[in-house]
Amino acid sequence: MKKTLLVICLSILLLLFFLVILPSFTIRKRQGTSLGNGNLQMSFIKNKPINFSFISDKSNLQSLSIDMKNPAILNNSKINFKISGPNSQREIVFYGNNIGDPSSVPLKFDSFSDPASTTYQVSLSTDNVDPQSLYFITNQDYQPLFNSYYLQSDLKTNLKTNFNRQLNLFHQRNLILNVIYITLIVYLILAL
Amino acid sequence: MKFKRVFIIALIIRLLLAPLFYHPDIKSQNFHFQFLSQGQFNIYQYIYDNKNHLPYRDTFNYLPLTYLTFGSLQTFQKIILPPDFTQWLNDWGGSQYSYANLPYFLLILKIPYIFLDLLIGYLLYKISASKKVLYFWLFNPFSFYLIYIVENFDILPVFLTLLSYYLIKSKPSLSFLIFGFAIAFKFYPLIFLPFFLLYQSKNLLKMIKYSIIATIPTILSVIPYASSPAFWQSFFGSGLTQKIIELRFYQIPVFPVIYLIILFFCFLSKKIDLPFQIFLLFLLFISTVNFHPQWILWFLPFVFLLKNIFHPRFFFTLLLLTILILLYVFLINDNYLTWGHLIPIDPEFLLISSPYEVIKNHFGINPQLIQNYVKLSIAFVSFLSAIIYEKNSSRHLS
Numbered sequence: 341m342k343k344t345l346l347v348i349c350l351s352i353l354l355l356l357f358f359l360v361i362l363p364s365f366t367i368r369k370r371q372g373t374s375l376g377n378g379n380l381q382m383s384f385i386k387n388k389p390i391n392f393s394f395i396s397d398k399s400n401l402q403s404l405s406i407d408m409k410n411p412a413i414l415n416n417s418k419i420n421f422k423i424s425g426p427n428s429q430r431e432i433v434f435y436g437n438n439i440g441d442p443s444s445v446p447l448k449f450d451s452f453s454d455p456a457s458t459t460y461q462v463s464l465s466t467d468n469v470d471p472q473s474l475y476f477i478t479n480q481d482y483q484p485l486f487n488s489y490y491l492q493s494d495l496k497t498n499l500k501t502n503f504n505r506q507l508n509l510f511h512q513r514n515l516i517l518n519v520i521y522i523t524l525i526v527y528l529i530l531a532l
Numbered sequence: 533m534k535f536k537r538v539f540i541i542a543l544i545i546r547l548l549l550a551p552l553f554y555h556p557d558i559k560s561q562n563f564h565f566q567f568l569s570q571g572q573f574n575i576y577q578y579i580y581d582n583k584n585h586l587p588y589r590d591t592f593n594y595l596p597l598t599y600l601t602f603g604s605l606q607t608f609q610k611i612i613l614p615p616d617f618t619q620w621l622n623d624w625g626g627s628q629y630s631y632a633n634l635p636y637f638l639l640i641l642k643i644p645y646i647f648l649d650l651l652i653g654y655l656l657y658k659i660s661a662s663k664k665v666l667y668f669w670l671f672n673p674f675s676f677y678l679i680y681i682v683e684n685f686d687i688l689p690v691f692l693t694l695l696s697y698y699l700i701k702s703k704p705s706l707s708f709l710i711f712g713f714a715i716a717f718k719f720y721p722l723i724f725l726p727f728f729l730l731y732q733s734k735n736l737l738k739m740i741k742y743s744i745i746a747t748i749p750t751i752l753s754v755i756p757y758a759s760s761p762a763f764w765q766s767f768f769g770s771g772l773t774q775k776i777i778e779l780r781f782y783q784i785p786v787f788p789v790i791y792l793i794i795l796f797f798c799f800l801s802k803k804i805d806l807p808f809q810i811f812l813l814f815l816l817f818i819s820t821v822n823f824h825p826q827w828i829l830w831f832l833p834f835v836f837l838l839k840n841i842f843h844p845r846f847f848f849t850l851l852l853l854t855i856l857i858l859l860y861v862f863l864i865n866d867n868y869l870t871w872g873h874l875i876p877i878d879p880e881f882l883l884i885s886s887p888y889e890v891i892k893n894h895f896g897i898n899p900q901l902i903q904n905y906v907k908l909s910i911a912f913v914s915f916l917s918a919i920i921y922e923k924n925s926s927r928h929l930s
Contacts, residue, residue, distance in 0.1 A: 358874075362874070363878045376626045377626075513632050514636060517614060517636050532541070
């Protein structure tokens with residue numbers, strides 16, 4: 341009986357380690373609002389700056405990645421990136437050679453302290469004059485594809501969030517397989 | 533501890549951990565295997581003809597027997613697989629890691645691996661007659677890593693080569709037929725074949741006979757595809773042959789030359805220690821080939837059969853080799869070989885920088901340079917471990 345209890349405790353600990361503790365310690369940022377489907381290209385030139393906005397679904401916005409294309413990585417024009425929240429704004433200057441053919445360009449800034457559901461305005465401008473050398477990848481409505489990333493909270497909140505997340509995932513899984521899986525594990529432990 | 537209890541504990545650990553790890557190979561292979569249940573016998577031609585319409589466009593680079601066996605197996609697995617499995621197999625977009633049932637897909641797809649893994653443990657016990665070897669196989673994290681984290685069907689040919697070794701003296705014809713099936717799944721056992729032949733008998737006629745037996749399964753399974761150009765095109769797209777001749781010294785490929793030298797000495801030796809010969813190939817392989825971690829599994833059961841494997845000094849060098857191999861793998865520029873394995877737990881693991889990216893972006897060092905040093909260290913420790921083993925064996929014999 342003691343051995344069985346020990347195996348049960350070790351099994352639970354093993355699962356807790358991988359499912360809750362490990363992600364809580366290692367995952368520092370999470371993906372949030374994004375626009376991800378599309379393969380159209382929109383030229384990015386001096387007299388056509390790009391502006392778009394999005395509503396964040398989490399607090400602590402920390403970075404954006406924007407899908408762009410620099411064919412053969414030949415263009416090295418200056419690009420100004422600006423993101424504004426209700427109380428503050430961040431600016432980044434980068435260059436054409438930071439863009440791949442194509443790539444999702446990561447733009448990391450000091451995280452915003454605004455809560456979830458905040459609207460952010462993004463604007464990008466360039467001194468590029470060649471209409472065939474820099475592009476945004478867009479959807480059918482010519483909206484640039486992007487991902488937003490958010491800084492994780494403190495460890496205690498992370499542990500709680502990950503535990504709840506795993507519970508939710510378990511509920512979403514196939515019920516019959518859940519029952520079979522748990523029954524099998526319990527049966528094997530009892531057979532020891 | 534009783535056998536039954538050992539196997540049950542090993543099974544519990546596997547059932548708990550196997551669903552938590554992922555590598556894209558298991559998905560891409562099963563993506564191709566699904567077409568067998570749709571009546572596609574010639575997968576090579578099917579992919580060639582439909583390349584532009586398929587959600588995943590890579591060619592199928594494995595042998596026909598692999599497709600037929602695992603395609604048939606998948607048909608049975610689908611009975612217990614969750615209904616959204618087919619949708620997941622064909623989803624190569626951003627949502628592919630968000631399926632709640634992903635751990636169950638992986639667990640069910642890995643059930644044959646669990647079965648073969650335990651059988652390998654049993655065979656190792658039968659061959660070595662050592663419980664220590666059995667426990668070591670069942671509970672060491674490295675074989676778990678290779679089978680369930682890197683997760684590849686290589687475990688099947690690995691099992692067959694070991695079974696062939698088990699039967700080689702008592703039932704040689706059956707042994708070489710089984711060896712032939714291993715080759716028909718994946719070509720790598722061909723590297724071992726000359727050593728198996730020499731170990732069985734140095735009689736030329738017998739060697740020819742067993743060579744023929746060993747090629748029968750491959751020939752029979754390839755014949756129906758031989759007229760299809762798509763088959764030859766896809767099949768020769770795989771990279772092992774290229775990798776084996778990549779390292780050259782004055783334009784001479786190192787691996788084949790040293791391989792032939794080992795084979796020559798094996799031919800000269802009066803009593804062949806087959807696991808040691810394969811261990812030498814293993815050392816040569818990890819020292820001279822830019823290997824993928826799954827390839828290490830080919831040699832692993834034979835390493836467990838080495839005499840004096842638990843001799844402290846030799847065991848330490850093996851441990852050191854394992855650490856260096858893992859270090860080498862973690863320095864490959866592929867996040868699916870590090871954090872990406874943990875996608876079933878949380879897809880956001882993919883957002884964590886890989887060791888390659890951390891070294892490159894935060895320390896400004898070229899990770900390949902470090903990898904080259906690791907490779908050199910692997911070669912040095914390999915050489916050292918071969919010497920230590922030889923010394924231990926000769927002391928043991930005297």
